[in-house]
Amino acid sequence: MKGPLFYAKILLFGEYGIIKDSKGLAIPFNAYRGALKSSKDLEGAAKDSNANLERFYNHLSQLNSDKVSFNLEAFKNDIDNGMYFDSSIPQGYGVGSSGALVASIYDKYATDKITVLENLTREKLLKLKEIFSLMESFFHGKSSGLDPLNSYLSLPILINSKENIEPAGIPSQKEGKGAVFLLDSEQIGETEPMVNIFMNKMKNEGFRKMISEEFATHTDACIEDFLSGNVSSLFGNVKKLSKVVLKNFKPMIPVAFHKIWAQGISTNDYYLKLCGSGGGGYILGFTEDYQKAQESLKDYKLELVYRF
Structure with missing residues (x-):
């Protein structure tokens, strides 16, 4: 069988x-x-x-x-x-x-x-x-x-x-410099504890406000840009999303990656976001120049998902 x-x-x-x-x-x-x-x-x-x-x-x-x-x-x-x-x-x-x-x-x-x-x-x-x-x-x-x-x-x-x-129809991949990639945290993440942390945070009015006014707004903009193939606008919105996640979802980001997450935002070499519930596993990366991101993250295992 x-x-x-x-x-x-x-x-x-x-x-x-x-x-x-x-x-x-x-x-x-x-x-x-x-x-x-x-x-x-x-x-x-x-x-x-x-x-x-x-x-x-x-x-x-x-x-x-x-x-x-x-x-x-x-x-x-x-x-x-x-x-x-x-x-x-x-x-x-x-x-x-x-x-x-x-x-x-x-x-x-x-x-x-x-x-x-x-x-x-x-x-x-x-x-x-x-x-x-x-x-x-x-x-x-x-x-x-x-x-x-x-x-x-x-x-x-x-x-x-x-x-x-x-x-959804997504734009076909191009042979450009930009990419979506996976960064291996080399740690196992468990979904249930992460979701529980999130649900507890949602009891806080300030956190709920951030989810609806910032997180959801940037996420929706990223999706719109990605589906319409508007790459230049996409990276600006992914950067905003990456900042919001670093500031508000720290428990879901393995501690060893807080620094390189911030580094991507300050250098613009790449932007990181959660892949799934976080806590380990893969971290999702977006970059306008995959080669540059590979050099910046040379100590980590990267895997290509999509090319722009």
């Missing part, structure tokens, strides 16, 4: 904001992927994954929802026969490792599933997102459902609000 491939995702813009109904833009990232496989002799990561699928099966069998049902018998049977999720997507890195797994299980075991080939109306997209949110809550305690949706559809997705999502 070998299932279809499901890819990692990158939330270019909108981390935390989408919890509070501002815009977001997520794109598939094909450098990392996963698929369901099975083996008679499970060991190491495959054995761990098989045990994790058993726990996920228990979660799905207790889901009391009229939105989705699964062929649980087939799922359990495949687990007992050595099924595991073979994935190159790093866990705790903010690029959707659990999302790809959720998408693969929905694809294989959901009865009456919404397929990628049908006309994806807004209602169908919202229904899928809701189903994936229920499924993925097993991994994070609370999930928007966006990571699995992105992985399942393998399309860029524009989140206008909780009730308004649509596939």
Whole structure:
């Protein structure tokens, strides 16, 4: 048995904001992927994954929802026969490792599933997102459902609000100097504690004001610039966003990166932002000159995502 491939995702813009109904833009990232496989002799990561699928099966069998049902018998049977999720997507890195797994299980075991080939109306997209949110809550305690949706559809997705999502056309890549890149913090980040910190901060009126007046405003401007290909305006807005995040989201930025985050803003060689919930994993970088950013960040591992 070998299932279809499901890819990692990158939330270019909108981390935390989408919890509070501002815009977001997520794109598939094909450098990392996963698929369901099975083996008679499970060991190491495959054995761990098989045990994790058993726990996920228990979660799905207790889901009391009229939105989705699964062929649980087939799922359990495949687990007992050595099924595991073979994935190159790093866990705790903010690029959707659990999302790809959720998408693969929905694809294989959901009865009456919404397929990628049908006309994806807004209602169908919202229904899928809701189903994936229920499924993925097993991994994070609370999930928007966006990571699995992105992985399942393998399309860029524009989140206008909780009730308004649509596939997005992003400008094709150019062979320019500019780039979006991933910076490896070489630390694992856990989603749930970071989201809890954010939710606690949201009890503060000043923080809420900053989210709506600064964070969401800059995020929306970045998304508009990116989708319309307005690169010169984009970098100005990404810089503003990077400053706001450094000032207000310090607990989500690994301490070792506070200095290089500020350095990017002062030199304009690159601008950093959170990739996912933060706390470790990848940090997302934007630069008008990728070569210059590579020189400035020569002590770190960078990975190219998109060229301008």
